[in-house]
Amino acid sequence: MTSTDPALRHTLIRERAHHDRCRTALAGMVEGADEQVVIGVNASASGADAEVLGYRLRSQAKALHELPEGPLFFGRLDFGGEHDEQDKQDEHQALHIGRLRITEHPAEPPLVVDWRAPVSRAFYQASARDPQGVAVRRRFGWAPGSRGESGDLTGLEDEHLDRGESRASEIVAREIERPRVGPMRDIAATIQPDQDDLVRGDLAVSLCVQGAPGTGKTAVGLHRAAYLLYTHPQRIRRGGLLILGPNRTFLSYISEVLPALGETGVRQSTLRDEIARHPGKGVDGRDTAVVKHDGRMAEVLRRALYARVAAGQAGAVEVPDGSYRWRVPEGRLERILAGVRDEEPPYAVGRERVRTRIVRVIQEQAERRGGPPGAAWVQKISRARAVGAYVDTVWPRVRPEEVVAQLFMEPEVLEAAADGVLDGDEQKALLWARPPRSWKSARWSAADLVLLDEVAGLIEHPQGYGHVVVDEAQDLSPMECRAIARRAAFGSVTVLGDLAQGTTPWAARSWRTVLGHLGKPDAAVVPLTTGFRVPAVVLELANRLLERVDVEVPAARSLRGDGELRFREADGDLPGAVVGAVRDALGREGSVGVVAADADVARVREALGAAGIESGDAEEVGARVAVVAASVVKGLEYDHVVAVEPAAIVEAEERGLHRLYVVVTRAVAGLEVVHGRPLPF
Structure with missing residues (x-):
């Protein structure tokens, strides 16, 4: 339908009226939830029952109040019969699909069906070849950034599956390609069939998603969490659900996805925050950190702990x-x-x-x-x-700190615990050069926190979760995987990552190794190779890098042919070339990420400031221009990326090619490579 088509105008009027009705119904649901909280407070029940009832009612009211503003539906399914919008439509055969179930009365048919409901699956899976009873699938187009005003409903597409009609959706394409400003958005309206299969996987089944850049693996993991909370609310809430991200910057980036889907009670954290017994201000050298993260340390720590059990020393x-x-x-x-x-x-x-x-x-x-x-x-x-x-x-009482500190302070204790496990150089790397007076004054490193958690888990099992979603899992060490495994011993996991983006010295080369350390060796490994966000021209460049990294993952392909790839040679003035690239990017719509080797970040930011260009950093979600160190850009994305001196990024660390692969795949519209040295492609 065209914008001048009278039938389209008539249909939009009807759908806008339905949206107004939904908005009124949602307001009634919020008011009703508040009233139920008051009624629940005065309900006659035992103390325990009243507490449980009150918690549930308050949680329901809180979730409704915290639902972000936005369109209340994005799709519609018409089942059976010929579709005639003007005079033959049977409203009882039509279901509107949205992020939350909306109804005027609990006993009446819903005005909007939750995207996670079983009946909604046909919206994502039905096709002309397998219509699944769907006559017409309708997608709605909303104005970018809409806060849910009915007038923002600007268009629609009908796909007549009962007539064998099959076509690519322009609305979906526009939504996927929409410029990225601010935090990550949910993808409930644009989930593809292969993504939907992963989202709706069984709670009891652990899953590993090997996702190429731009394939939506993070979004799949978050929507899977929302789906499990909807499908198994009691089991999940009893055990808890944990989202683990690589850093707090990443968590701030994804923080609005689950609330937009109506889920507000999910813990989103980093592994370090989960295990931190101390601030972790100490710094390890590379060799020391590698040994501490090695899976063999689990046996060394176990021996050190149980060496304290001493038979035959106390008599009768x-x-x-x-x-x-x-x-x-x-x-x-x-x-x-x-x-x-x-x-x-x-x-x-x-x-x-x-x-x-x-x-x-x-x-x-x-x-x-x-x-x-x-x-x-x-x-x-x-x-x-x-x-x-x-x-x-x-069998003396012991603190984890005592066990680890004694290992690092007393060579003979370490030698006994590491005999046949670690060689002499590895043991030497673990010993503190300047031992503290006691464990109480020790400066624990980030790797030490993982070891302390291992010993704490040997002393007493930590409280587990019903399901754990682990993002950027390719960078986890064996010891970090064990820390997660202890928290998912009786639950399932969703593991997300890309082996080609592994940048730590202990980054995985095989998902089977990671899953073994996570205690889920039989988890299915499913690849996602179709990119929806990263343009084809950028992925082609990334695939050239992929040929040079030491992992075997399938090359990615993109459905987008609209991106730009440019190269700018600095000619002796790298800061000036960066400023020029950023000015060009600002002439286009969307966010700009300027990514440089960590040592070059301050120089780049200074050059932009001198040129009058304001810039934020990775943690300032929503900044138009962000200057980001290559070491923290993983998991983020920008409409336009200016990659500064790739050779310096590669040389900055052992797995520099992997890091550069991450950098270039952060662009979802355009990539400009600024360089003064030969390119490592």
């Missing part, structure tokens, strides 16, 4: 009980200790098992002497000084 246990003394001989104690060790419980649990079994032996003696003792007697024996002293001697 004698417990006074009035005028009588109960005695547990040394041989029996050693068998108890060995039995508990063989069961391999968490260290803290093992301590209590030793105590409990000693008390049980004494209880059996008391039963033979005078009949079953009472619970108070058993508790008294359990607290007896002799029992506690024995347990403290053979």
Whole structure:
């Protein structure tokens, strides 16, 4: 339909009226949720029931209040029969699809169906070859940045699947290619069939998505989280859902996606924030960090912890009980200790098992002497000084910091724990050059925090989550994977990443290795290779880099042919060339990311400032121009990227080609490469 088509104008009037009706209904839902909170406070129920009811009602009201403003539906499905908008339409056969279910009354058919509902799947999966009962699929076009005013509904597309009609959607293409300003948007309106399959995967199934740049892997992971919360609300909320990003900049970038989908109670965090027992201000050299992140450290730490369990050093246990003394001989104690060790419980649990079994032996003696003792007697024996002293001697209390600090401070302790696991140079790399007086004054590094978490997990299992979404997982070390695995031991995971973008010294070369360390070796690995955001001309350049990196991943292809790739030689004035490139980019619509090697960031920002161009940094979401260090640009994207001196980016780190691959694929409209040195392509 064209904008002058009377039928289109009539249809838009009807759909705008429906949107007004939905807006009124949503306001009623918000008001009703607030009233239910008040009613719930006064409800007669037991304390526990009232607390649960109140929490649910307040959570529902909070979610409705925090729903961001925007269009309430983006699609519609008409089922069965010929479609005649003017006089034959059966409204009961039409379903509007949106980000939230909207209804005027719970018992009535909804005005808008949640995109996650089973019936909505046909919106994403139906085709002319397999219409799934859909006669017409309609997509709505809204003005960019619409806050949900009905007048912002500017167009629509109808795809008559019942007539075998199949075509690419111009509305979807415009939405995908819309300039990127501010935080990441949700993609509920533009999910593609292969993405939808991943989003709607079973909660019990762990999944790994190998996603090339611009394929929407992060969006898929976030929408999968929203889908699981919708489909399994009780199971997920009971266990919790955790989104793990690589850094806080990335989390701020994705922070508005889940609230836009009606989900506000999800924890979004970094692994460091999850495990941090200390500030982590220490700095490791490269070789030291590599050893600390190596998966073999798990065995070294386990040996170091359980080396503190010492049999045969305490003798027999004698417990006074009035005028009588109960005695547990040394041989029996050693068998108890060995039995508990063989069961391999968490260290803290093992301590209590030793105590409990000693008390049980004494209880059996008391039963033979005078009949079953009472619970108070058993508790008294359990607290007896002799029992506690024995347990403290053979299975002492310990802090993770004590275990790790002793390893790094005492060469003989490290040698015993690392024998046959780490070689001499690796052990030397772990030892502190200037040991602190005690663990309390130690300056722990980021890698140390992972080791402390490993020991803490050996002492007592951490609270787990029902599902964990891990983004940029290719950069995780084996020890970091183990930290995540402990938090998903009884849940499932969604792993997102791209092996070609691995930039840490311990970055993965194989997803099977990563999944093994995560405790999910059987998880399916699914590739996404069709790019929707990054233009073809940029991906072609990236694929040239892909041939030179040491991972085997399929090359990406793009559905977009509208991007630009330009090269600008500096001719001895690199800052001036950067300023010129940024001025050109500002003449186009959208955000501009100026990405340089970390050491060059200050110089680039100074040059832009001298030229009167204001710039922010990576954490200033929404800044028109951002100057970003190459080391933190991963996961971000800009409409226009100015890549400054690729040779310097490559030389700045061991996996510099991988880093450059990340840099060039941040562009979703245009890429300009500014260089004064030969290009490493």
